[in-house]
Amino acid sequence: MAITATEKPLEKIFTSDYRFVIPSFQRAYTWRQDNIRQLVEDVDDACAADPHGAYFLGSLILVRGHGSQYQVIDGQQRLVSLSIVFAALRDLEDDPELAAGLNALLLEQGDKLRGIVAEPRLTLRDRDAAFFRSSVQEGSLEALFDLREEDFDSNAQRNIARNAREAYDLLAAMDAAHRHDFAAYLVRRVMVVIVTTDDLAGAHRIFDVMNMRGVPLTASDVFKAKTVAALPEQTRDLYAARWDAIMDPLGDDPQRLEEFFESLHLILAYKPMCLQVLADFLGDVLEPRLAAGQAAAFVDDVLAPYARAWQMIAAPTQTTLPDDVVGWLVALDDYQSTEWKPVAMWALVHSIRNLGSPEAMVFARSGSHAAGAPAQDSAAPAAAGEPLELHDVARLLELLRALERAVGVDSLNRQGTQPRRRRASREIRGLDKGLTVAQAGGLSITDEDRRAALMHLRGELQTNPALKRALLIRANEQREGARIIRPRSLNALPLLPERVKAGSPFAAWPEAERDRWTDRIGNLVLTQANESQLAQLTTYAARRDRLLMSASSRRFPLTARLKDIAELTPATLEARQEETVRLLADFWDIRYDADRVDLAALSEEHLSQRTTARRPTSGRVTIAQVIAAGLLIPGETLVWERPRKGERWTVTVTPEGRLRLEDGSEYGTPTAAARAVGGRSAGLDVWKRTSDGRSLSDIWKAYRLRLR
Incomplete structure (x- = not known):
């Protein structure tokens, strides 16, 4: 079995040298919006940190076939996702030459003189190959954006469509110069190791070996070794044990540990980006402290309290914190972004005097804050020791509320990782200088932010289910005037069925009216029910009764009110939309601009004319x-x-x-x-x-x- 392994940039991979084929025995395309968002943001972050540096995207395991054909044994998800990103970049490009270059990464144009047949660079499994070729690789994504849920023949096709929308929206949010830099970096600097063999069984053995991981050193292991070595010999064993006692509760997942040290790096170095956590944390944070003889102080005064803060953020309902503090931490955890964590960690460390003490009573019994949210899984110990010494709780609450507001508005406005981390860095730098929460400025919301957020609230919510759920929770709690006990399972589901069958009362609605409401917040309801339980229900009465079946669902006032609505009409949805938008505008205090104009009363079209934040989106064009x-x-x-x-x-x-x-x-x-x-x-x-x-x-x- 001959094996070769070479490292190549994407511009050398998506060429006539390789014609990738997904064999029929491979699983379908399963990446979701979160995966492709992570891919785009990781590459964007790497480009911002060092436009000339390389970014490693893993390996592809291939089996050689005839000519330039290769079966893909490992790497299908990345190849498909990269193709989707290329297609989105192509469709957003108004320079014909650049668009043609991006299109060439998707399709071999053919060359009779050289004997090259026109065909796609990547061919999916038979069931999805034609769909992927016509919807992504050829022409433009417009045909894909015009499809409805019932138009897809497989979950893979549905994932392709959703990810194409996500990639398009992320890239459309960049200005042209930013997007060109991203595209150039993606093609030239993103590297993949190509592992090829001529034997299928051998390829599977390679795959098994490459995925049988041992126990590699984590970032914590490296930093511990450096710190302990810098201590006097007589205290090394003591502090080695102390380090383990601090870090063991955080678990041994290398990715989670890196995320912790990335957050700590932002807090201590004020640098938004940390792409190489070992090098950056050592150079910016640890080594200067060790050189100054502060090894013990780093463990006791920095690592210990911030590790505890990290644990508290992961399981706020199990802590001994006041209920209102827990409530804001639970609210922050509703968001899928993580850039808020450094600010929350700083807030806890600077509000609890004894947080770094081994005797501090950080955790209580599971579920002690039922009003905030259901308890989360955690290895947190039972309550014991000295009570937490909280001080300046008013500032802590002010900071967490401002943080939640900024994260919510940024999530709605689809801000990228870099601006969100810049917010956090600016706020922490200002707080360390003794400025107030407002004076620090990192969490401030501009009139432009307000208009853009309300425009997005009024329009199609092209966003993930977690954010839809978070928006409805806030609207309901604003309506209730208090936090609401959440059930463990809670979803944001539509009142209108996704598929309107003949004979359904909704079939009498104009098709344009149904399309208009499909992805708008007025059509969404918080409930314990799930999508599969509603899928076969085609009348409003049946859907309403299922949505209201659980008593936990009826805790939410906007959901409970459905019992008083006998018939669903466009006017009903419009009224729900108006109320929900106003409730969210009041919750985040974004309703009025500096001139006291009621932005919540303005139409989507009016808001869009007044904001420069609007970009092309993947929403269906009518x-x-x-x-x-x-x-x-x-x-x-x-x-x-x-x-x-x-x-x-x-x-x-x-x-x-x-x-x-x-x-x-x-x-x-x-x-x-x-x-x-x-x-x-x-x-x-x-x-x-x-x-x-x-x-x-x-x-x-x-x-x-x-x-x-």
């Missing part, structure tokens, strides 16, 4: 929007030519924003119209305008990018 923008004209015709089948289909654009086929049937989306005549594989991009031959994909893209 025919009516394109008509209003002057890119389509009611009465004009579109054609789909299929010469090989001898078919020609024509549709007319109606003034109501629909497409009418020659038989008189009307459809609310180009995809629906195409599938009515051409089957499930047809999509938006098959239609062309008869006046100039321009495809709807190009027209939809022009509308989406009109904000530039």
